[in-house]
Amino acid sequence: MKKRMATATLTAALLFSSLSVPAALAAQTTQAAEVQSSVNMRTSPSTSASIIRSLKKGEQITVMDKVNSYWYKVADSSGKQGYISTSSQYIELQASVPAQDGNAVALSSVSFRKAASTSGERIRYLKKGEQVTIVAKTNSYWYEVKDGNGVRGYVSTDSSYLKVTGTIPGGNTGGNTGGNGGGTVTNPDVSKDKQVEKIIAAGMKYLGTPYEYSSDRNTTTTFDCSDFVRQAFLDGVSLKLPADSRQQGQYVKDKGSITTNWKQLKRGDIVFFMSYKGTKASAYNGIDKSKATITHDGIYLGDGKVLHTYSKEGGGVTVSSIEGTHWEYRILFGGSAL
Template structure:
């Protein structure tokens, strides 16, 4: 029952996220969308649908195929593809995958909600992040020059509500000398991919294996975040589930289940690298919890003994591939900001 509930939750969450893929579909105009919907097997954003009346779930897209189970009125399913003019390939709340009629008397697409585009901003000079939109409110931390924050709202003429790269939400001055909005180039956020690395000889199994792992990781861009996600599927990820999955798929190597165990594995089976500049593309990176916005807040810490709270995959050129919150959009490529650099403990190679 817990597993079924989790899968249903993940199915509903995915429907609200625009998945980064080869293409995407437009939101259905109504629940009565016909089988002429723009869903296709080649250009597809995952969408959910609601069953209108009892219908069979079959093993193949044919009325002569075996019946796996029956879908009941009110059931919610995930549409995996529009196989032909008569059948959808779907996954039900129990994770069972099969084919069902695409007739509107049996199934209706659930419109994808339009999510407002969040804007980012660049801090121009050191400024306080406060607990409320008032100069008399508590100071949570200080934002430093060149920090990038996400604008959640313009609260009034003097304050923005913002979220830092470390996930702290608060209020900051909206004055130009402290903060400048970063222009939105297009309606769909662009993902900054790492610059190509110099080619390596084909005979190098280490480099080939790492690139396979990175390719697997990049295919999951946009996959929703879920804390404590199941290690038995790839519908959602938390940070350590993601790194474990991409090494499992890309190199058939099974890392431990959580970030602290993965960090211990690196210390015991590889070499802990304390300096980011010494990391190689494909290395794991481990981070501690947020302690403050300045480097001095992290001074004197024994990094090898500190508790690990996050893991990411280093891509080179100051970029990392990871997932850390629902609000951040799931699996993504991030730049190593000052906040992340302050929290960095150590890294290391899985593939020797």
């Protein structure tokens, strides 16, 4: 009798322990994971569903939900969502860390990178309102931070991206939202010239990337004009501009320093254009450019050159000369977004 009771007790204990792990996992809303070998991310949990793209070995992703025994719903570092196999051959779940209050909060979407550099591989974007823990201030430009899943990476120290809400190891504290006193962490200004060069370098690496009208803002496989400008600023200095050229134009105007004379533009300025009317200057006579609609923009390189993308026929991201071309006649204004 005692033997049967002991056996029943052991069986119940084993059954409970086997159920407790999935229950704990089910309670988590998201979990970090690493791709172990190339695997297809699909539009729905089925092998017959369309392939969004192939995830690469070593890629960091977020598991959002376990749909069933065979499929996870995941998000890649750009935020694109899809479904992949649950097989451990393809994905390894990383140890989850209970959510913490942290000592900082993201004020806007910002790149979370593997290295303290704008060329460092992006793990993902931190979302506005996301709580993180600043582990250390690496230098004047970068924090080492830990997200709610325990994943470590680097984020810009620019105060427009992170608000420090607690103590940072090393003695810095947060809590103030303005002024120069108290515990506000202030960062030395990065030279504007250095920022400009970072933006241009980020844009130049996309030379030849195909043009696509109304391109997907979550990928870098194709660009339209404003998507390209936005990505160059995002990659270069972690500045997230508005999504379209008209909003970008207003953003630059709000900065308070624009010019309608392209020869007064500075390297790194964003330059805005009206619609194409023809190749001759006379085609634009009589147009009130102060009321014309922005239809295109690009990054001014200096020496009468603009870095931009405007059509498939134009070869995607390219460098064009302004003077004596329709680009000169179409210019509305330009200015700095920094």
